[in-house]
Amino acid sequence: MAKAKMAFVCNDCGADYTKWQGQCSECGVWNTLKEVRLGAPARSSGPSGYAGEVQSKVTLIGEVDLSELPRFSSGMAELDRVLGGGFVPGSVVLIGGHPGAGKSTVLLQTLCGLARSLSALYVTGEESLQQVAMRAQRLALPTDKMQMLSATDVETIIHEASRVAPKIMVVDSIQVMHHADVQSAAGGVTQVRESAAALTRFAKQSGTTLILVGHVTKDGSLAGPKVLEHIIDCSIMLEGSHDSRFRTLRGIKNRFGAVNELGVFAMTEQGLKEVLNPSAIFLQRSDEIASGSVVMVVWEGTRPLLVEIQALVDDSSLGNPRRVAVGLDQNRLSMLLAVLHRHGGVMVGDQDVFVNVVGGVKIVETSADLALLLALVSSFRNRPLPRDLVVFGEVGLAGEIRPVPSGQERIREAAKHGFKRAIVPYGNAPREPVKGMEVVAVKKLSEALDAI
Template sequence: MAKNKTAFVCNDCGADFTKWQGQCTECGVWNTLKEVRLGSSSKASSPTTNRSGFAGALQSKVTPLADIDLAELPRFSSSMEEFDRVLGGGFVPGSVVLIGGHPGAGKSTVLLQTLCRLAQSHEALYVTGEESLQQVAMRAKRLELPTDRLQMLSATDVDAIVYAAETVNPKVMVVDSIQVMHQADVSSAPGSVSQVRECAAQLTRYAKQSGAVLILVGHVTKDGSLAGPKVLEHIIDCSIMLEGSHDSRFRTLRGTKNRFGAVNELGVFAMTEQGLKEVSNPSAIFLQRSEDIASGSVVMVVWEGTRPLLVEIQALVDSSSLGNPRRVAVGLDQNRLSMLLAVLHRHGGVMVGDQDVFVNVVGGVKIVETSADLALLLALVSSFRDRPLSRELVVFGEVGLAGEIRPVPSGQERIREAAKHGFKKAIVPYGNIPREPVVGMEIVAVKKLSEALEAI
């Protein structure tokens, strides 16, 4: 009889081993290896070979690079401009999109809104494995969505889902969520590395062969990253994270991987009683400031994907009663905060080593680029000296370890966006001086941190 092959797969990183061991040598986590049956091993008949000795079945057509058709991929809109922005212009037929987020962030809500509207002009199928059909129908009724054309399916067996999809032949299909799907041939439990990998691979094969857009909903771990094997990130074409805290009514949709568009694109939504509503001008929302500006507050211009975004950064420097002062950063990298504090001491002459430092980006936005360095340092100095900055001031620029102010990409577009919102003065790197003067905007170009401190 044929012998069953087994392997031991790590539930955290997806690495496989030939025998069990207590610790995964790839990710260093203990007690995560689970036994997985790979099926029976049998010798396959050798393929026929040609006169050169190579397998005829392995022959493929080789195409010169210059002869490949460069026609633009036909996209269609998701019915939401902010969603289309993150996708790179809309859905691409045959693509696989993975959307993740914390429980309650609004993943199922935004996808149900999208499919109910798309179903009016395209065949759409919504597969739910975590909720009943009645629960989804109640949500659609509460959101006042059109429900007459959307096809629904409650199933967790991937084979049954593919069979139903081949019958309906949808143009867009949502699977909510990939962690509860299972295959009968895989012996492990749903949600394990093997099940998630095999289920995603089978659904992806269907999407590529049929040309349907496949949207997978994924869970996240405690640290906010997508759960499941890392191989899932290589299978999909686009990875999107829906971010937002429970105490905030705003949600941000950020693309972390996109084979058909730009990454780090940002879409902003507002959670309302009728679901997620698009925010066409997010800068106006993030700039809702009080009339009396306190010290430690300044507006900066960050670049999110293909558009500038104005957000307010706040800093609080206070005397510390601890031997080791606290450094807290919300929306910014804490390691970069520590580095900038050292630069401020060395090249700015401001010593805050015995002070508690708290930094926050208003609106729950996470800043991942370095253009916020200069605004952060000026906000820290403003709080430390207890001297408010002007309401009409906007700042951006990268700060180096030598105290130099480095230019950032798209500087002219950032200045124009600030002028559009009524700002009158901008402190920018010397390399970002606009070629043409901006009407109503005073530009202060600086080369060093000391020059920026003198400008305020």
């Protein structure tokens, strides 16, 4: 028997090496290289009868069929939005999140709804069949046609799935699955990689939509090898704190749709319910006008979202003042404070600065720069900003206000929610007046400070 080839894969960035070394030369992290067994390429593509068994041949790109992919809806509009319009047959979706975020709940709701019209299989490896059935009964879900399987062996799962031929299958979770040919414990780098590869190969060959549930580490990233994100077609994260009833579903990777699409759900006694108007829940402001608060318009995937940002500037009793940012990049906060001092004439070097995005939303784009600076000045001067004011725009190091994408749609979304005044970049000024809204277009940070 030929000796199996081994490789060492970085658990953080996915770089592979022929021998072990203490530090990954790609990402610079120490002690992240794990031994991975490289299996020999299979001679056959699996049991006969799979829909994916086709002969490969060279094709001109102009002859490729560009017809719409045959999708089917999940039954939830917010989940379909994140997926890019629904499930694609033969695709592999990886959903991650903290324990208790609601991953198993939303997948059980989805499969129970789809089982009424197509064949669905729910594979549970962490919970017993009784636990899953009790959850479905508690959520009052239709379970008359729902197929269940309790197993952790990958070959057993593939054998049973080949027999029942499901249209969609959920594996909860990939960290507890193990492959008989891999001599390592379940949850290790080698087991997760080989188990995911075997399940993905089955999904591609049979045309089954496969959903894998993944755990997350303390820093919020998916546990297991980073190469797992290269195997799957779509990666989504279910985020939300335990003290909040709202959950956000964000697309990280999607080969069949837009990336960074956001879906919002509310946790209720009947499970996760979709929120069709997310801006309404993030704009539940108090009746009393307080300083350091302003509403901004961010772009999430294919739609605008109105979010309130709060800032608190206070005298520091420490030699090194604190800079705390929740929902924003802390390094960008330090950069914007330097721009505010240089081009805005506001010095907060001896002040503690705290910034928070209301609702637990994480802002990853630069359109929140101008709103952040105006909220900081409002708190520092203790002067409240008008409740009907909305702000967005990117701030450069020279103090210029740069335009952001989809500016017209952001302004229209703010006007729809009753805002009367907007401070926007000059490049995003509307060509025609917006009914019921006064738009102030600014080119520099000093002009924005004069406008408030």
